[in-house]
Amino acid sequence: MNFALGFKTTMGESGSMEALEKQLICPICLEMFTKPVVILPCQHNLCRKCASDVFQASNPLWQTRGSTTVSTGGRFRCPSCRHEVVLDRHGVFGLQRNLLVENIIDIYKQESKRPLQPKAEQQQLMCEEHEEEKINIYCLTCETPTCSMCKVFGAHKNCEVAPLQTIYNRQKTELGDGIAILVAGNDRVQAVISQMEDVCRTIEVRITEVHLPKAQL
Template sequence: MSVVSRRSSILVPIKNIERELICPICKELFTHPLILPCQHSVCHKCVKELLLLNHEDSFSTDAGSESSLPGSPRSRVPSPSMERLDRLVRSGSISVPGWRRGSVTPRITTFPCPGCEHDIDLGERGISMLFRNFTLESIVERYRQAARAAVAIMCNMCKPPVQEATKSCMDCKASYCNECFKLFHPWGTPKAQHEYVGPTTNFRPKVLMCPEHEMEKVNMYCEVCRRPVCHLCKLGGSHANHKVTSMSSAYKILKEKLSKSIHYLISKEDQVRTQISELEVLINQTADNGALAERQANEHFERLFGILQEKKADMLRCIEQSKTRRLEGLRGQVDEYQGMLENSGLVGYAQEVLKETDQSCFVQTAKQLHIRIQKATESLRTFHPAADPTFDEFALMFPKRRAC
């Protein structure tokens, strides 16, 4: 029995994973997401908006008025990555092959990833070299269906009045009620062998195809580039000298790693709560001791006010800065560990990825997700408060007064 099935009682509802399904550019649910070389996903339309900036937006100094108009690409996507891209284009540090001054649509193939800000170079083939993230697309569709559970998917073939669909054909890419399905898929015909599922609007291809060799199925995994490849890529393509493994082996290894990481993250929930409680106690102690240190400093400097007034102000400032820094550190830890409790979205997303049965689709999604979950678990292994609640270094020492 798998780790996830053993923990089925704590599966995260799909409605809790929305923040994992938001495109970092348009801030909306992914639409036809593409996987960038850095393993982050971006909507197809958003990548096109980054790559197909027109001449007026990118190179004219008079483009300010147009970019502010409603409906323009910039007004729809007011993201830092877009602004950074504009700066790179204007400065000349971004590669714009095939563009010459005066051309209307410069073909940009290098742009900053909105997720990690690393420069992405798509080469001459541009978007066509990117895999479509079918696993993420399916999870988004499941989320949409969960969000609109009260809204039925209607039959695409009914004459009015239209009936509610009961199944969808993945080959015809259409939804049918029972009567229409029997009518359009009669027994004894090739259509009777079509694959059908429950009502859906997500008609993804049955297999993952290589974007470089469009007619070839991917059946291997390149360990150097961390992406699925076909046999032609290995024989004479860009992955000829790379180490590759079978898709089934990569699927098994990544699924096991992802399952173990999810199990670890879930199993540490009580530990996270305990550590948050400890941090809250430390915050109270730090605040109280900081206030006490301020009062003591005031008492000492009142006695020496005439000659040490300047030093008094310096020390109070240091205490305040130290208290602020420590409280910020400790509160930041609380936020960090609170975020672990809120990792239900990440965990739920990972659990949805584990439902992917297509090995190619799973492998292309699971690697980056496994890295994210590993980072989420690192701070659980070694717990150290960010600050010491004591302020002993600010205590003033006075020599004993001699008898008269």
């Protein structure tokens, strides 16, 4: 599969782009990786400059003079997992570049410049009474979504209202809690049913044993 094509397919939403961006943040500078990106033996990534800064801080006697390296190597700990990274005399320059991450960064930057296409489900609902007004509040008295004009001049001017998004979030939480309670209750019911089935099987076995002739026991 073409990598760029697959990337575009999965990165169509802003939420996915934000999730990807979090994976491209260097744990040292807390910015998007700056090329070249090096991969540590523990499979975590760092900007080469950041890796060099950490390495130099942990090995202050390590240095290079021209093309001559004045050291036999050094070590430092990965800032992500604390795994000890042991380097040879080449230091950070001996680490392998992560070309895959660098390619992802390039594609991400290209995709982030593209305007997001609006989705049908993201279209704003409009008020039937005031066609140019968006439905943005919820009438608690009548238990129905409405618009600001209906609250000020219309049928809901004497009603108690709240922001539509607030009510949506509250009802979504309540629905989630209700589903969790139902699932937990179903688990308990299934457990009781299993216990009753075990009891029934035990009773059936005992009844069979009682009615069997002694010769068959």
